[in-house]
Amino acid sequence: VKITDISLPLSSELPVWPGDPQIKVERYRTIAEGNISNDSRLVCSVHSGTHVDAPVHFFEGASTVDKLPLDILIGETSVVEFARGNVITPDMLAALKLPEDTTRLLFKTSNSMLWADPHHRFNPNFVALSSDAAKWIIDRGVRLVGVDYLSVQKFDDSEPVTHRILLAAGVVIVEGLNLQNVQPGSYRLICLPLKLVGSDGAPARVVLIRE
Ligand SMILES: [Zn+2]
Numbered sequence: 338v339k340i341t342d343i344s345l346p347l348s349s350e351l352p353v354w355p356g357d358p359q360i361k362v363e364r365y366r367t368i369a370e371g372n373i374s375n376d377s378r379l380v381c382s383v384h385s386g387t388h389v390d391a392p393v394h395f396f397e398g399a400s401t402v403d404k405l406p407l408d409i410l411i412g413e414t415s416v417v418e419f420a421r422g423n424v425i426t427p428d429m430l431a432a433l434k435l436p437e438d439t440t441r442l443l444f445k446t447s448n449s450m451l452w453a454d455p456h457h458r459f460n461p462n463f464v465a466l467s468s469d470a471a472k473w474i475i476d477r478g479v480r481l482v483g484v485d486y487l488s489v490q491k492f493d494d495s496e497p498v499t500h501r502i503l504l505a506a507g508v509v510i511v512e513g514l515n516l517q518n519v520q521p522g523s524y525r526l527i528c529l530p531l532k533l534v535g536s537d538g539a540p541a542r543v544v545l546i547r548e
Pocket of ligand 1 (some may be wrong): 384388389390480487512
């Protein structure tokens, strides 16, 4: 059994979305200061590092991250690779000739190379899905999509259309995957976001398993 961790390391050096708080894992009690234990707190956006988006992220009153169905977050997934291009289009998706029953899709792009240096500066030119690609995905009945940078849609999109199409259809969005060491193919996905009550997102540990 081979287990590949495709989560990003949460540290203060990891790039965050422009304007989001820097990630901090900070000690508030230390043995060095005479306490019996070391204790830390985590300060960050719920959209930091490898994380999941919930419908309430873009729709007031919609479902929250603690309600995401585990049977979508865990199961067979396809990892597909687009080595070229900076936006993923329906034509590119159709050319993959995916099996009809594909329920989970992870996209490996040139973004994953950026994670060779997990301390790089936020790169606004990352590869992402067009809104038409999002429509293609929901029409095909895909229930989970994962991308290898911090957003499923292009940085300069004026409206969050790609997010809205996917979230309105109940598709789970996983962002901030590191697929640099993953070959395209079929795997078992385990994605477990923190059970943050009422939240619009949550950091997740995500692994791929191949037997
Ligand atoms: Zn997010």
